[in-house]
Amino acid sequence: MNNFTSTQDQMKAVKAAWDKAPAGPKKDAALTHYQAAEKAQTAKNDADCLKSLDAAKQALA
DSSP: OOHHHHHHHHHHHHHHHHHHSOSSHHHHHHHHHHHHHHHHHHTTOHHHHHHHHHHHHHHHO
């Protein structure tokens, strides 16, 4: 599996978790990180994308 697929899969997983999360400050914080991950992915910067996704997961935890 290449990094692109791995990043894509993680984007989907975090988005799914975000969709299920109740509204509130945790969800808002996670959205900010998710949007940063989208920007990093668009820029083809996998390292920053994955870092932002990890931050989004922690925000939802």
